[in-house]
Amino acid sequence: MVGTIELDTATELIEAAEGKAEEIGVPSVIAVTNSEGNLIAQHRMDGAWLPSVNISRNKAYTAAGLEMPTHELAEASEPGESLYGLQTTDEGRIVIFGGGFPLERGGEIVGAIGSSGGQVDEDMEVARAGIDRFEELVE
Amino acid sequence: MVGTIELDTATELIEAAEGKAEEIGVPSVIAVTNSEGNLIAQHRMDGAWLPSVNISRNKAYTAAGLEMPTHELAEASEPGESLYGLQTTDEGRIVIFGGGFPLERGGEIVGAIGSSGGQVDEDMEVARAGIDRFEELVE
Amino acid sequence: MVGTIELDTATELIEAAEGKAEEIGVPSVIAVTNSEGNLIAQHRMDGAWLPSVNISRNKAYTAAGLEMPTHELAEASEPGESLYGLQTTDEGRIVIFGGGFPLERGGEIVGAIGSSGGQVDEDMEVARAGIDRFEELVE
Amino acid sequence: MVGTIELDTATELIEAAEGKAEEIGVPSVIAVTNSEGNLIAQHRMDGAWLPSVNISRNKAYTAAGLEMPTHELAEASEPGESLYGLQTTDEGRIVIFGGGFPLERGGEIVGAIGSSGGQVDEDMEVARAGIDRFEELVE
Numbered sequence: 001m002v003g004t005i006e007l008d009t010a011t012e013l014i015e016a017a018e019g020k021a022e023e024i025g026v027p028s029v030i031a032v033t034n035s036e037g038n039l040i041a042q043h044r045m046d047g048a049w050l051p052s053v054n055i056s057r058n059k060a061y062t063a064a065g066l067e068m069p070t071h072e073l074a075e076a077s078e079p080g081e082s083l084y085g086l087q088t089t090d091e092g093r094i095v096i097f098g099g100g101f102p103l104e105r106g107g108e109i110v111g112a113i114g115s116s117g118g119q120v121d122e123d124m125e126v127a128r129a130g131i132d133r134f135e136e137l138v139e
Numbered sequence: 140m141v142g143t144i145e146l147d148t149a150t151e152l153i154e155a156a157e158g159k160a161e162e163i164g165v166p167s168v169i170a171v172t173n174s175e176g177n178l179i180a181q182h183r184m185d186g187a188w189l190p191s192v193n194i195s196r197n198k199a200y201t202a203a204g205l206e207m208p209t210h211e212l213a214e215a216s217e218p219g220e221s222l223y224g225l226q227t228t229d230e231g232r233i234v235i236f237g238g239g240f241p242l243e244r245g246g247e248i249v250g251a252i253g254s255s256g257g258q259v260d261e262d263m264e265v266a267r268a269g270i271d272r273f274e275e276l277v278e
Numbered sequence: 279m280v281g282t283i284e285l286d287t288a289t290e291l292i293e294a295a296e297g298k299a300e301e302i303g304v305p306s307v308i309a310v311t312n313s314e315g316n317l318i319a320q321h322r323m324d325g326a327w328l329p330s331v332n333i334s335r336n337k338a339y340t341a342a343g344l345e346m347p348t349h350e351l352a353e354a355s356e357p358g359e360s361l362y363g364l365q366t367t368d369e370g371r372i373v374i375f376g377g378g379f380p381l382e383r384g385g386e387i388v389g390a391i392g393s394s395g396g397q398v399d400e401d402m403e404v405a406r407a408g409i410d411r412f413e414e415l416v417e
Numbered sequence: 418m419v420g421t422i423e424l425d426t427a428t429e430l431i432e433a434a435e436g437k438a439e440e441i442g443v444p445s446v447i448a449v450t451n452s453e454g455n456l457i458a459q460h461r462m463d464g465a466w467l468p469s470v471n472i473s474r475n476k477a478y479t480a481a482g483l484e485m486p487t488h489e490l491a492e493a494s495e496p497g498e499s500l501y502g503l504q505t506t507d508e509g510r511i512v513i514f515g516g517g518f519p520l521e522r523g524g525e526i527v528g529a530i531g532s533s534g535g536q537v538d539e540d541m542e543v544a545r546a547g548i549d550r551f552e553e554l555v556e
Contacts, residue, residue: 223352
């Protein structure tokens with residue numbers, strides 16, 4: 001089985017993330033993928049940056065594919081570190097800064113969420129609002 | 140000015156299209172873009188085909204970019220006809236079968252909707268449910 | 279030497295083509311390349327289709343690269359003919375319908391012009407207005 | 418609504434930038450896009466570097482898409498900084514050094530200009546000549 005989440009769940013997470021994005025005034029693009037990094041749903045909020053369409057999708061792809069939050073990849077990808085150059089290895093889809101998180105249910109990764117549209121800490125905050133909603137749903 | 144539609148409108152059209160897709164039993168991916176073919180929102184229904192993620196987005200891109208429904212491109216793109224070869228000219232983004240339609244408001248194209256997941260006539264029916272909803276909204 | 283044409287010449291050809299496009303009411307994108315198919319100049323007229331940006335550039339690339347007008351490729355690329363499948367061989371840059379023409383000076387191909395935005399015969403007419411201007415200039 | 422600028426305006430900006438490029442002896446490629454980063458016009462000056470065709474277009478794309486001059490992205494994209502890795506996230510289209518600037522009219526971003534062909538400070542000077550012309554036009 002490839003872990004996945006339902007469209008209804010995906011749009012609930014996106015709406016929770018949109019609520020946070022509105023609250024902090026950062027128009028964002030939010031993407032949810034299944035555990036293979038393939039898209040379930042994506043919303044571009046009014047006024048969100050165009051490159052954020054690709055970046056949010058790639059953040060979710062990276063978090064799903066490597067099974068970890070994207071911000072944990074930054075340090076290891078710096079010059080001199082073990083994964084230096086990681087971000088150019090997979091047809092440009094690996095994102096090594098924050099805003100992508102895997103979604104876990106019953107100890108298994110079933111998908112990922114990625115947000116882009118502001119500073120990295122803002123993107124992380126927006127994506128985490130989606131994660132929080134997901135944790136409420138799986139309880 | 141380049142036309143666009145709001146995220147709220149885009150998700151309403153997608154929901155209308157999803158309703159039709161459920162009714163006819165065809166899990167679909169539905170995408171809405173602005174008039175430059177850039178994504179506003181996209182939903183992959185549970186069980187929808189993976190290639191439909193790209194195909195639905197490209198159908199919307201094509202309908203936005205060429206300002207016409209994608210099914211009108213089929214005949215002219217056949218061997219021996221004037222646009223034979225059209226579908227490979229724009230980085231593989233031109234779709235020449237049905238399921239993509241421009242969205243028009245006040246005589247101006249402001250975006251497009253694309254659906255993929257079933258037979259072409261089914262994709263067209265699903266996308267048209269989104270168009271019908273759009274026409275109610277702009278009235 | 280790689281044959282090329284000067285930017286001043288390229289923009290003169292484009293302006294001549296734009297004049298024809300206005301006359302026949304077909305907002306077009308017009309591209310001029312050097313003999314290697316690399317861009318010298320490109321203009322997107324107000325209201326011209328978005329996919330025409332890539333298509334016009336690829337028409338000029340094809341005409342420069344294969345040293346012939348793009349409409350001469352259609353027949354040979356049909357199923358059963360010798361070049362069947364040609365249009366997918368070069369990273370999607372080969373266009374096999376009309377609107378791209380090589381630019382020849384002193385028996386040598388020095389560049390190409392491509393136009394996209396209307397029906398194929400309209401694109402050819404627009405591009406030919408650029409060719410006519412070029413022939414006046416090289417006389 | 419998504420902003421755009423007219424072809425006549427775009428070519429005026431490019432000509433102003435070309436004037437500056439000639440003055441400082443840096444053959445450049447200059448691109449103007451609409452606010453979605455799609456091309457309106459592009460000129461490659463005689464003798465300008467071939468990679469500058471893509472780089473200038475991507476500078477304009479980046480400035481339009483992220484709504485800021487490209488040189489403001491350099492620092493945050495360095496190893497150890499918050500956006501390290503940014504330049505590889507969006508299909509290689511994000512440029513994080515100077516020479517791309519958004520074009521603003523009435524508080525709204527309607528397009529962007531990008532220049533490439535020399536040192537970064539030269540590219541910025543050339544592009545700024547286009548910006549200066551734009552500001553005269555919108556006054």
